[in-house]
Amino acid sequence: MIRVGILSFSDGRERVHESLKEYIIACEERIKKSLEETKEVECFSASYIICNNELARTQPIELAAKNPDVVILNVPVFAFPNFSAIAVSLQHVPCLAIAPINGMLPGLGGLQAAVNMVRQVGLQCEKVWGNIEDAKTLTKVLSFIRAAHAAARLKGQVYGVFGGRSIGMGSGTISPDLWMKVFGVDTEHIDQLEIIRRAEIIEEEKVESAFNWLQKNMGSIVYDESKLTESTLKQQIRAYYATKAIINERKLNFVGVKCHYELSEYYFTQCLSAAFFNDPYDWDGPKDPIVYSCEADSDGALTMQIMKLISGKPVLFFDFRHYDGKDKVFTFCNCGAMATWYAAQSEDPLVNLSETTLCPVIPKYAGGGCHVRYIAKAGEMTFARLTRCLDQYKLTMFKGNFKSMPPKKLEETCEAWPHGFVEVGVDPDVLIDRYDNNHVHAIAGDYIEELRKFCEIKGIGCDIIGEGRK
Template sequence: MAKRTEASQLPNMKKATPKVPVIGVFATSDPRIDEDSRTRGQNIVKMAADIVSGSVLLPDKTPVPVAYSTVLVDGEAQADMVAEQFRKAGVDIIICVPDTWAFPQLTTISLLQQFPAETPFNITCGNSGPRPGVVYAHALNGALSQYGRMAALNVGTWPDTGLTPQMTEQTARNLIDWCYAAVAKVALRGRRVVIFGHDSMGMETALAHVLPTRNTFGLEITRLDMKLLADMLNKKAYKEKELKDLRGWIDRYVGKRLELPNDEASERFNMSLAMYLIVRDLMNDLNAVGGGFMSQLEWGSDRRGLPLPVADVMESFFNSTFDHTGTKAPVPYATEADVQGLLTMLVMTYLSGGNPPLFMDFRKVWEAWEIQELAGKLGLKKLDKQADWYTKGLVDGDNSGSASFDWAAAPGATVKQIMDRVSMPMADEFYFPGGGNSVTFMTPAGIDGIAARMAYSSVTGLFSLIWDEAHTTEVPETLGKAMCDLTTPTWPHTFVVPKYASMVEYKQYPPANHFHMTWNLPVARLQHWMDLTGVLSVTPWAARPSFIEGVDRPSPLTHLINGGENAYKTLTAKR
């Protein structure tokens, strides 16, 4: 009879720390090759690991840990060794950098079978001739693809000879882009967002699709009633000194651009600031990575109750890279409890390494002829006829809440430079009888990024992302004022020009009334993430080629041999 042992009690803790993804790098090899080739293979593992290490950041700018093994996987025994090393290191993203021929089933497949099927996996190799690692990469990628395993193949370049080769910048960039996508997938699995209120103003395009969100992204949606926030406001469940500090910060950076006609308005503005402190602490307690607030109608617009102040400033603070405490990670936050908008911003924030998200109404699409016609009515004659807005048009993106302060200035601006461009007028009394203050600014021209919007379909059970590269533009001041006055002048405005979509296409195909933008986000990262999560990539723009070298990632082989990207994603979603 086996000797009985006691179970071990784990130590208690005051607060859990969510797991940070860990990237593991290894190489396969052939036991028959010479010692110099084996040493070269080990050096390539370290080279790749060092390139990734420090280059992939979480939104709070924490570098994602990278671990590597110098055990070359010649067969099953070494596969077991590296798998054990990776498990002990907490690895949940795997990169193979082969430089020699090997046998796929005996090596990488034996290793991968010891990890969950959804573990992101990348093969990066040089186009090497002597031992040929590239031949192994194709054999392995083909084997994985035939049994439906997603793998990203990055056939890059490093020298064919020498003990310490270095990969080219493009090869490294391709690998880092994939790593960001893998980290976004892994880091968000098991996390949660916090939504105040019920369905977003009855907008079907913004509903919290709880089960599909859980199954696709591994995200949980914690739903809290707005009464809790109202009660906590009444109880003053915040530190009064911190509220005073936050108000002092606003007074210092916004000053007279904060519109407060009387003491009552000042007090209601302080309630909006208190909301930020209360919700921030609630989200910290829940380890939340994002949030949303319904606002309309019950909170601030329904006169049958006691309308409360708008949450615009609170939402802007969450989406910004700073507040009264200094630099911070942006926490994607959706106005009107728009969960699909939140998912869009959340993913793009992780993919960009913490760049601030922008929440906008898809408000007014201006075709070029409409802008020219308005300019004529205003008597404006000396216009730049080569300007993007003159030849193509633009979208006036604006919304009452959720606009990150960062978008008031160009990337890299100081807090003072940003806040010098921000005003806080009184909220529109017709829409928001609860009062409070809006946030307004005009985004400068020349910011490049991706504008996108998530959608869900009950027909396929899949999420889609409709996206295009885009940049911001500006028009002459008189013309710009007239354009803003035709929407809501007291809200933030960002003039967006899509790269490939015509304005006719753009205004026909948005999946909702909100869209979102993140700057300095490479296209390949977004595509790799959609590969890893099964999200459909929707780019119905006639002018966009199906593949743009140096911009797009090459399609995974498993897509190609299963009828195409959409067919593969639809089929695997049903497994």
């Protein structure tokens, strides 16, 4: 649940405030009711309407102590603007001011004056004019709230990176100081061989239980005589449990694992971990997805964590692989990190798994184990990626749709890997030119506005491909 604190503001003259307070409280209740009906948000208010300088200081402090993700300023009248400036200066989370439509009272003027003074002193505050019950207004508010939630929750999180740069990809490396400065995220470095060490001591009964669950519930498991055997699959299960133990022990919020080439070349790939960490379930039952980025792609992991916090959904990780001019689709695929949830997008794990196959690791990797293969279910998707030039971050994003394709289509690329076939509403050459990475990340639905607001809150660049603007 997103935690929303509400501060209400009034005229600084006691006589005038007394005549307005019932209306102000009614507007506050309207905000609470509309937001809580979405089932995404829980709201709480300060004890008093802010109608003097003292309350402008004490009420925001009281509200901040309740740890909100975002603060809404309810300004339905011409409240004294300095109250809002004082209140916002005491918050450490994003703020949004809102005023309802009512020509009988100067709420619009109060909104303009309040936010203008906040911005005049160098602080940030979003503003929305409209009745919260209206779908358009509620959508605007929710978009900001989701983005603010992601920005607020990201602060203080710890990212665990197992191993270093993978196969020479500098775009996935990390600057811990820059991450802390821009996003408030700390970084912990861990040797990926710790996964191998821990895997050797996982209890056998846990491994057997997970193995039997996979045997029973996967659409199919294509064993061969060398790469994918019962033994190598159990090794991948042990690696999953080992990684989970490290995450729990070190209290990590999201992770990236190098894999290539020490693990994929001499042991086994981490594809099983990459799929099921990003899923909202595993063989032990329902769970919160834990962002897991392949190839220790740290900026990719951070992108995925932002998208997860905004949407509450599993996030995909894959590569630009091919553009098919005949079918007019991009082929996005990667050896791992594609949550099985996207096979059918069902709340029933068994439905998703029935569309998923465990295939032997391709010969390119000398190690063993499985890839987790499926074709992503058709539907609207949002794609995004953080990139940087020196110390300047930019979030590039675009919309597209997964399209249904026959299994034979996999033979055109790498039939052992999970795939998403993507139709985009932009010239493919423009997308290839504007998009500055080989990796791409995605969530189901349209979250372009939330991601754009996140960029505004964090003060980073924003490039929305397909909308003709940067």
